[in-house]
Amino acid sequence: xxxxxxxxxxxxxxxxxxxxxxxxxxxxxxxxxxxxxxxxxxxxxxxxxxxxxxxxxxxxxxxxxxxxxxxxxxxxxxxxxxxxxxxxxxxxxxxxxxxxxxxxxxxxxxxxxxxxxxxxxxxxxxxxxxxxxxxxxxxxxxxxxxxxxxxxxxxxxxxxxxxxxxxxxxxxxxxxxxxxxxxxxxxxxxxxxxxxxxxxxxxxxxxxxxxxxxxxxxxxxxxxxxxxxxxxxxxxxxxxxxxxxxxxxxxxxxxxxxxxxxxxxxxxxxxxxxxxxxxxxxxxxxxxxxxxxxxxxxxxxxxxxxxxxxxxxxxxxxxxxxxxxxxxxxxxxxxxxxxxxxxxxxxxxxxxxxxxxxxxxxxxxxxxxx
Numbered sequence: 001x002x003x004x005x006x007x008x009x010x011x012x013x014x015x016x017x018x019x020x021x022x023x024x025x026x027x028x029x030x031x032x033x034x035x036x037x038x039x040x041x042x043x044x045x046x047x048x049x050x051x052x053x054x055x056x057x058x059x060x061x062x063x064x065x066x067x068x069x070x071x072x073x074x075x076x077x078x079x080x081x082x083x084x085x086x087x088x089x090x091x092x093x094x095x096x097x098x099x100x101x102x103x104x105x106x107x108x109x110x111x112x113x114x115x116x117x118x119x120x121x122x123x124x125x126x127x128x129x130x131x132x133x134x135x136x137x138x139x140x141x142x143x144x145x146x147x148x149x150x151x152x153x154x155x156x157x158x159x160x161x162x163x164x165x166x167x168x169x170x171x172x173x174x175x176x177x178x179x180x181x182x183x184x185x186x187x188x189x190x191x192x193x194x195x196x197x198x199x200x201x202x203x204x205x206x207x208x209x210x211x212x213x214x215x216x217x218x219x220x221x222x223x224x225x226x227x228x229x230x231x232x233x234x235x236x237x238x239x240x241x242x243x244x245x246x247x248x249x250x251x252x253x254x255x256x257x258x259x260x261x262x263x264x265x266x267x268x269x270x271x272x273x274x275x276x277x278x279x280x281x282x283x284x285x286x287x288x289x290x291x292x293x294x295x296x297x298x299x300x301x302x303x304x305x306x307x308x309x310x311x312x313x314x315x316x317x318x319x320x321x322x323x324x325x326x327x328x329x330x331x332x333x334x335x336x337x338x339x340x341x342x343x344x345x346x347x348x349x350x351x352x353x354x355x356x357x358x359x360x361x362x363x364x365x366x367x368x369x370x
Contacts, residue, residue, distance in 0.1 A: 030053055041126055043093075061080060114200075119203075161300075163228075179211070181274045297362055298362050321344075
């Protein structure tokens with residue numbers, strides 16, 4: 001008798017535990033939104049649907065606009081009644097160019113509103129938006145093709161004399177690190193999860209064309225390095241200064257790998273460090289070639305075609321940034337965070353300097369390879 005009663009009590013406890021564990025989870029109220037990322041032309045509107053599920057009590061949902069001079073949301077306050085499932089519609093109207101977010105607040109903290117947010121981009125002119133996309137592909141092609149004139153001139157001359165090895169090795173290390181950053185953030189789930197944990201409403205900054213460009217650039221640099229071993233190179237070699245700089249970078253990244261492996265920092269931080277080293281290399285990589293041209297008083301062996309394509313890509317890149325800043329009224333992207341624009345401008349300035357070396361300073365050079 002006692003054993004039967006014990007079994008009955010035990011069964012009730014198990015049933016109650018199962019009810020607590022499973023039933024509430026399936027009945028938790030949540031609110032989801034139809035689309036989280038939208039683009040609107042100035043003065044245009046769009047209706048967005050909100051789906052409410054398993055609502056047990058009356059609540060009030062408030063939609064909060066990050067920049068009320070860019071967006072207008074109506075209604076911004078919605079009173080919801082108990083329901084198994086209900087769809088509500090809100091109107092998003094663009095009143096100013098720029099970027100803004102719409103988030104939510106609710107009277108019941110048990111209601112899940114994690115997915116209730118909208119990222120809105122408002123542009124002034126759809127033609128400018130299309131033009132910006134075209135420019136983006138043009139500078140992508142220009143930068144991608146820019147590696148081949150140097151490869152061709154090396155093949156034609158069967159010589160790499162005049163091509164600075166410091167520039168070449170700094171370049172390949174930079175693109176390998178850039179590729180590591182892109183591949184890691186795009187393909188590795190743990191790193192992507194960490195990124196979205198830090199920036200829950202952010203977008204992955206790496207696109208497929210970023211990966212293609214980085215891998216292609218690294219391979220093109222590798223082909224050029226192979227040419228350095230196959231063709232005449234004279235007394236040229238990587239300088240002690242470049243080796244020291246690359247050694248410092250290697251030590252820094254090696255320490256970062258160890259810190260990531262022992263969980264002192266996240267692997268995402270390591271990828272960011274790779275990108276910082278790449279930016280540093282971009283700032284210094286042109287200096288050895290420019291100095292070598294000055295020392296030889298010649299640009300023989302250094303492809304001017306490479307420079308023109310790089311110059312074209314840099315100009316188009318900055319033009320796209322200016323067009324987007326105007327079209328989205330987002331000048332902060334240039335003047336508030338000038339890194340990308342500054343790097344593009346820095347590269348263009350060096351390209352102009354190389355053009356002056358080639359066509360003005362050393363146009364009558366009689367340098368002879370020895």
